[in-house]
Amino acid sequence: MSKYRKNMALSLSEVDRVIEELLDCVNPTLSRLEVNLDESSGKYLAEDIRSQVFIPPVDTSAMDGYAVRLDSIAVGKRYRVSNRIPAGVVGKPLASKTVVRIFTGAPMPQGSDSVVIQENTSSNDNLVTINKLPSFGENVRPQGQDIKKGQIIFSAGHRIMPKDLGLIASVGLSRLDIFRPLEIAIISTGNELVEPPNDLAPGKIYNGNRYTLAGLLRELGMKVIDIGIIEDDFEATRTALMEAANSSDCILCTGGVSVGEEDHVRVAVESLGSLDLWQLAIKPGKPLAFGSVNGKPFFGLPGNPVSTFVTFLMIAKPYLIALQGGNRPLANYYYGLSDFEFQAGSRREYLRVRLSVNSLGEVWLSKYDDQGSGIISSVVWADALAEADIGQRIQYGDKIKYYLV
Numbered sequence: 001m002s003k004y005r006k007n008m009a010l011s012l013s014e015v016d017r018v019i020e021e022l023l024d025c026v027n028p029t030l031s032r033l034e035v036n037l038d039e040s041s042g043k044y045l046a047e048d049i050r051s052q053v054f055i056p057p058v059d060t061s062a063m064d065g066y067a068v069r070l071d072s073i074a075v076g077k078r079y080r081v082s083n084r085i086p087a088g089v090v091g092k093p094l095a096s097k098t099v100v101r102i103f104t105g106a107p108m109p110q111g112s113d114s115v116v117i118q119e120n121t122s123s124n125d126n127l128v129t130i131n132k133l134p135s136f137g138e139n140v141r142p143q144g145q146d147i148k149k150g151q152i153i154f155s156a157g158h159r160i161m162p163k164d165l166g167l168i169a170s171v172g173l174s175r176l177d178i179f180r181p182l183e184i185a186i187i188s189t190g191n192e193l194v195e196p197p198n199d200l201a202p203g204k205i206y207n208g209n210r211y212t213l214a215g216l217l218r219e220l221g222m223k224v225i226d227i228g229i230i231e232d233d234f235e236a237t238r239t240a241l242m243e244a245a246n247s248s249d250c251i252l253c254t255g256g257v258s259v260g261e262e263d264h265v266r267v268a269v270e271s272l273g274s275l276d277l278w279q280l281a282i283k284p285g286k287p288l289a290f291g292s293v294n295g296k297p298f299f300g301l302p303g304n305p306v307s308t309f310v311t312f313l314m315i316a317k318p319y320l321i322a323l324q325g326g327n328r329p330l331a332n333y334y335y336g337l338s339d340f341e342f343q344a345g346s347r348r349e350y351l352r353v354r355l356s357v358n359s360l361g362e363v364w365l366s367k368y369d370d371q372g373s374g375i376i377s378s379v380v381w382a383d384a385l386a387e388a389d390i391g392q393r394i395q396y397g398d399k400i401k402y403y404l405v
Contacts, residue, residue: 015280015348019318022290023329026322030179030249037168040160042221043178044325049154051171055147059108063139066099066121066128067112070136073099078127085109099128108140115139147171157327159221179325182222185244186213189237189256189265190303193229208376209254209301209308216312217252220320232256237268245272245294250323252316255303257289265300269293275300281390283347284373285311297323304373310350310385313405331403333387336363338398344388352382353402365402379405 032046061067066081073079082098085091087105094100094111102108102115117139120132147153153167154160160168160176168176193207194200207229214224225248230240237256244251256265266289269275275291275298282288284307289300299316301308313331321329336355353365365386368378384402388394 015282018280019315019330022315022319023322026319028179028323028325030182030325032177033180034175034177037165037174037176040168040176040178041162041165043160043176043181044221045154045156045158045160046177046179046325047156048152049168049171049173049176051147051149051151051153053147053172054144054149055170056105056141056143056145058143060141061102061104061106061108061115061139062141063115063117064103065115065117065139067094067102067109067115068099068130068134069094069112070114070134072097073116073130073133075130075133078124078129081123081126081128083109113137113140155327157325159326159328182250182320182324183225183248184217184222184320185225185227185248185251186210186217187227187240187244187251187253188229189232189253190229191232193255195229208305209303212305212309213252213254213301213312216317217320220317220324222320222324232264234264234268237264238271241268241272241293241298245296248296250297250299250320251293252299252301252312254301254308257287257300257302265289269298269300273298280315281347282311282314283345283349285314285350286347288315290315302373305376306352306379307373309376309379309405313385313403314350333401333403334363335399336365336386336402338367338386338394338396338400339364340367340394341396342367342388342394344390344392344394346390348390349388350385350403351388352378353384353386354381355383355402365400 082095084101085106273292318329352368386402
């Protein structure tokens with residue numbers, strides 16, 4: 001990252017390249033933990049998960065009906081029911097010229113190859129008439145149809161979600177190796193900041209950014225270390241940075257990264273490490289800093305609430321996921337149709353938009369009227385961020401990229 005000159009506004013292509021190079025320089029060194037399966041949701045796997053079994057473990061019936069050998073039955077003929085097999089029970093082999101009553105999930109009896117669903121039969125006492133033949137293998141779930149024994153079902157770096165837990169349990173695992181959750185320090189700078197619910201003196205504002213960042217980090221499964229509000233003073237800033245570096249894996253700082261004489265973060269970071277990236281051609285989000293403090297990664301996010309939100313999602317979040325050991329750091333994006341017109345300027349812009357779906361199934365994007373970087377209510381209103389490249393002219397009905405938020 002040292003190739004970037006400080007105080008240099010980067011072009012659009014360089015913004016993309018910066019994100020790539022941030023990911024390239026990530027060096028996850030987290031220790032591993034072994035946790036119970038029911039404690040693993042939201043954590044990141046430290047090693048591949050391989051199935052210990054076949055799913056299903058044997059050929060099983062997919063429907064309630066009668067297990068048969070297809071080449072030994074015919075339509076209109078009656079056959080004796082020689083056995084009854086519910087789920088979880090292994091039945092006797094299929095006897096010659098008979099059928100076996102079988103239920104969904106039950107193991108197929110030896111010698112059978114298909115299942116006639118009960119709707120295609122008629123029964124009288126212990127005799128069954130076949131009214132319609134299945135095709136060979138129909139209504140049978142073969143062994144390993146879903147999962148093969150030894151198959152990798154999740155790779156190292158996968159973030160375990162609630163929907164994954166049932167599958168992991170189904171392959172016989174109750175404990176998993178995960179990466180220790182990252183501990184992220186948050187520093188809020190600015191003499192104007194006050195924590196709620198304290199009274200606001202003239203010129204003061206409540207510190208909302210800390211709560212936004214803390215919530216976003218916890219949503220990623222990371223732990224938050226709150227360093228607190230730091231006054232606009234070089235020594236106070238330097239002391240807070242040292243405390244953050246000693247107690248965390250990465251530092252997020254909001255405010256204090258401009259070039260004003262009351263913004264001391266840049267100088268304090270350089271006194272303790274390095275500042276490799278200063279400003280990006282991104283809106284909202286200028287300025288933004290990346291560097292290191294006593295060997296710990298450092299992000300300096302702008303103080304305006306929307307800028308903090310956008311730069312975290314688009315720049316800091318992918319880096320943190322990679323640092324956590326995640327194997328899918330980049331955000332998923334989608335395409336929708338614009339119901340507004342917009343002319344982008346000299347920076348890539350992320351517009352707060354709301355989604356709607358019409359009767360044709362088309363996704364349309366509506367833009368919040370005031371796109372100012374201090375309008376935090378626009379973030380609450382929005383479903384997504386729509387991307388407008390440098391100089392891009394968006395017209396009504398244009399297909400544009402968006403990211404869910």
